Amino acid sequence: MALAQTAPPDAGSLLNQQQRQERLQPPADDAAALLQAPLPDAPDGGFSARIDRVRFSGAEGAIDTQALQAVVADALGKSLTHAQLQALAQRVSAALQAQGYLLARAYLPRQDLSNGELEIAIMIGRLQNAPGRVQVLSDDAALRARATGIADAALPEGPVRNDQLERALLLINDVPGVSARATLEKGAEPGSSRLLIRADSAPAWIGGASVDNFANRYTGAWRSSAWGAVNRPFEHEDLLGVNLSHSSGSDLLGLNYAIGLTPSGLRANVAASSMHYAVGAEFKPLDLRGSARTVSAGLSYPLLRTRKRSLWISMDAERRELVDKALGQVLRERNLDRLTTMLSGNAWDGWWGGGYFGASLGWVAGRVDLDNAADRIADGLSARTRGSYNKLVWRVERNQSLGGLSNWGLYVGANGQFASKNLDSSEKFLLGGPSGVRGHAVGEGSGDNGWLVNAELRRDFLVARHVRAQALLFADHGHVRQHIDPWAGSVMPWSGNAYDLSSAGIGLNLQGERWSLRGAWAHRLGDNPGRSAAGLNADGLRDDHYLWLQASLRF
Structure with a gap:
């Protein structure tokens, strides 16, 4: 491929972009405070x-x-x-x-x-030992039994702590399609209480659709998507979901199923997806096309579950099968088997008006197998991705209210990865696009190692009844190391193996009861070291600014 031309996307990079593509409100703080109120004044005379x-x-x-x-x-x-x-x-x-x-x-x-x-x-307070210590009120007998089991598992005998009550109620609310609330009343034994939980079933199914320009230009920037989920299809703590996505050059279908295994919160999930693509624009004469298929299964468990703090651990095994073709001939066939162990959590606090903190840390261990003999030879002379690899992935974010400035907030988020060797395109870190450095194209700034920081100054306001708006002023900055172990011709002399990308811009989000509109305009700050010899970005254009748009509807 000539250096003057931008490299086309492949199955791995498109899958990577797809997988990388709501602002939460803090819970009401009704926990009792550590009161240090002064004692009342003593009246004149009387006992003391x-x-x-x-x-x-x-x-x-x-x-x-x-x-x-x-x-x-x-x-x-x-x-x-x-x-x-x-x-x-x-x-x-x-x-x-x-x-x-x-x-x-x-x-x-x-x-x-x-x-x-x-x-x-x-x-100290406890739930009664007599039958009926926890009573679940629901018209659904199966839900009533499941919710009672969850509450009994979270509420041991003896003194009851607030975090145990919160865990019980939140785990019931985690059951797909369930809304639960609780009250306490006097128990049958002296000094005891009993817990009454009202568990209501939500609609049997939910769904949504969206249109955006978040996709890769070579497979059609404008993309339409739809998703749907059936709550408790088999009368367990389960969820069956489907998602579809279509652009002029790609189609994706995904299926997933999750089910609760134990009353304490252990859940299992299985998923599968299939994506087919055809590269267009200036690469259309090459008839570049291919597919990416994935199958995964995993477990997750809430180590901590309260209104203010939650911590989950999860483990997922995934199989990826990637195929790229040109003019009807197979260029690359590769299989990736990967195991991801992840620790993720969030917390709310009252610091300086209140805020939300989220973080995750994960370890990915995988192996790349190349089925095509010519591809194995080419890989051995270049990136040498074949074989085992590891990478560390991380994310932190803070959504902060700005003290006395009503309706103003500051968001700062960062994420990145560190790899042990040269990675397949499906595992690389990406900087550009609507969820990264927004003044650069989707797929810009791809590397084995990298990090990214997004900062947003936010202002919330009402524009009409039931319509909320949020204005944004943002800046993005990221760093990428293209290859852990570069090879001859892998690094352009004007970029070096490592470089930075930056951008800044403005945005406006509108949200109604069942719809939302998002828009962001971003301008590149500085140069694009990852450009081709002809000065082209990853999307084959010379743009130094991008407009990202999305319209969504929930059913």
Whole structure:
């Protein structure tokens, strides 16, 4: 291929671009705060007692009494009235609830205060042991049984912590097509409670469609997509989904199925996809076409599941079969077998007005097999991708409210990968496109190692009833190392093996009840070291700015 010409995409790079292509709202903060409200003023006259020390009883070994001593420290050495003593007990109750003991209560037993010691008794709180400790209300008998099993697994006997209640409720809400809410009521035993959960079934199926220009120019930049899912098709914690995508030069069909295996949250998933492509534009006379087929299976488990923090571990095995042809002849046939182990999590906090933090860290171990003899020879003289490989993938993001600036927010996200050797095109890191450095083309900046940072200043506002808008001012920057081990002719003299790409721009998103529109215009900052000798970008054009558009509809 002449250096003046941009290299055409192949099955691996197109699959990679497809796989790389919602802003979350923080949960309501209704957890009890660690109250340090001042004690009420003492009225003139009446009962009072000097308190020099406080002793806690009733929950020895179950709670951190040192933390509770700090809660009552300001009352020591003072004469307190009956009302002030009751307020002190209420403060301890609030502190216990802030520690996670949602059902806990502190009270003052009958006692003699003449020696200056105050006893505060603690009822730590538990669900009743009698039948009916958890009652699920639902018209669906199968759902009622599944939800009861999930709640029983998350709520052990003994004192109940807030995080255990949250895990039970969230795992029930994780069941496809289920919406659950809970209330507590007095139990049948002294000091106990019972949990009532209302589990409602959502629509049996959901779906959506979209149109965008996020695809590769050589297979048709404009792409139409549709997806659908059936909730609990076999009356288990399962989901059956399908997705389709079409452009002028590519078609993709994907199927997936996920099911809950245990009440504690272990889930299994299987998926398959098939993509066919034909390269157009200036490469059309070469009749470049091919396919990418994938099959995968995996497991996932929530190590932590609360309103404010969640942590998952997952493991997925995948088989990729990639074929590229020219003028009816097979150019490349390769199979990739890969195993991905991933740890991912998120957290909400109240820092400077509140924000969301998400992160993931994964390890990919794989092997490339080349079926075509000529391809094996060519690979041995060039990239040498054949054989085993490993790569580390990572992602971090922060969505931050800007303190007192109402409706303003700042988003910063970064992701990248580190590889052990030269990678197949389906495993390379990509910089350009609508989810990367937006002032560069889809497929621009491909490499074995790389990292990318996106920063957005966001302003939310209403434009009409039920229509929200978000304006963006953004900047992107990324770095890529094209080859771990370069070979003769693999690196252009004007680019070097490693280079950076940058861009900045503006965007506007509109969202209604069932539809959304997204638009972003980005301009390249600086040069494009990855251009061809003729100055062409990865899409065969010389553009220094790009406009990305998407319209979506949910059914």
